[in-house]
Amino acid sequence: MNRELNQIVEKQFFSIKDKNFTLQCGKSLKDITIAYETFGRLNAKKNNAILILHALTKDSHAAGIYDHKDEKPGWWDVMIGPGKAIDTDIYFVICSNILGGCMGSTGPASIMPGKKRPYGMNFPMVTITDMVRVQKRLIDHLKIEKLLAVTGGSLGGMQVLEWSVRYPDMMESAIPIATTMKHSALSIAFNEVARQAITSDPNWNNGNYSQEKKPDMGLSVARMIGHITYLSDKSMRLKFGRKMQDKKDAPFTFDSKFQVESYLKYQGQKFVTRFDANSFLYITKAADYFDLEEQHGDGSPVDSFLNAKARFLVISYSSDWLYPTSESKAIVNALKKNRLDVSFCEIESEWGHDAFLLQDKRLDKMIKGFLASVYEKTEDN
């Protein structure tokens, strides 16, 4: 990584001062804070803004670094930056941490207004719709009337779909990646096992835990389950096979480790240092409750996009078993039947659901070309 080339970015905060912001569940929140970052410059016409929506455990830090001591750049730095597919020399890029998250936006780990303790399980249930409504307020605050594009993968892709039907006049285009219109039983099942791992950790204590005594064991197991779903049978064969972590390990003991075991354990342990267990519960539940068809189309996938106007680019990955290509094709089918402008490509990949976060020239070129074409059209008008 060439650090000189990395842009320094800064986390900023936006507050919604509404007395009560009513959520989809009927409950309301006071004093919502949203952490966000921006990359590149908004042009005078304000027609070059792109909103990035992050997946389950990511944050506003989509690209660049905070300071020169940073070891790692933002989570989609392969995609966003000067000269990259989402070129910050051309576009103004915005990414905010989702409502319910734990990376600066209001969530279960935030201190309750007027109290000294965090919300914990007193935090109201948030949904993809709530996340998107809050993002819309941020875009209003930034005085952007129409986004050039809204994009994201996985849970971020669900937000893209919600944006496309909730605020169709606020966006030129939508790029949902490796996502779905509704969580399948398989996805819900994995999420539930992950949640059970957290809630059965004695330290979880009904969500009332201190920073000194967190449900780290449960959260790390939850993360391990997640990681399995992000990979694929083939990627695990290629990456680990049956290799042992240490060749000297004696067989037939519980001490020795297969590489795949070490990998998962390491991922779990790393995760607990940066993520809040209650946040994980809330966000996975929001994903499970997401059902665009039910909410916007009375059960009809076609009707759910009746209001949509954006030009779409839908991307799926051949080895994604969490949100398989068939679920992206269902989106494409519904968009087609609404006579919306839609492009679709299934990228052949061995890397499972996580493929969208990896460097891939095919995705880069498609996104670059698609954005250029959308931007050219707005410039013409």
Added chain:
Amino acid sequence: MRFDLKILASWIKPGSTVLGLGCGEGDLLYYLKQEKNVKETGIEIKEKKVALCIEKGLSVLQGDINKEILDYSDKSFDYCILSQTLQQVYDPEGLIKEILRVGKKAIVSFPNFGHIKIRLQLLGGGKAPVSRELPYQWYDSPNIRVLTLEDFKIFANKIGFNIHKKAAIKPGEKSHEGKIVKFLPNLFATYGIYEIGK
């Protein structure tokens, strides 16, 4: 641009909506978008080709033309184009009926198996013909339907569609050059291009 595509493009009215079935790398659609300001949609099965289309800013879907076309309602497009694809289709009758349903007009082009060189290869050599237009051996050819310009005329009568316009062509040495064949087209043209309708 390839000579056959140039002829085909000249038939398209500016500002039309166009569905390109089996659009490949999108050369024709890109030309129509740039020069004729059409609103394009393409369907192509190969990932690499779809990606190239999207890179060019074209609206293209990856999928099987036989299935994808079923999602469109009647008369969704001004033109449905089946360029150099008919010879690879398993159910030509079904697909032709579909393109005439979703397109107000349809344009179909294909290599002519009745061309003299092909006839002579079969007659003289007694082997399955291989030509510039049909460059495959019998065992690796994607062209599972071999038809002539004459066959297409008979096919039109049988299925019950009309041929509004036709061009029998023979490309020159360079692919962008060529000429229209007026004299015995089924013998001397290598390609046929047809505008058809109900």
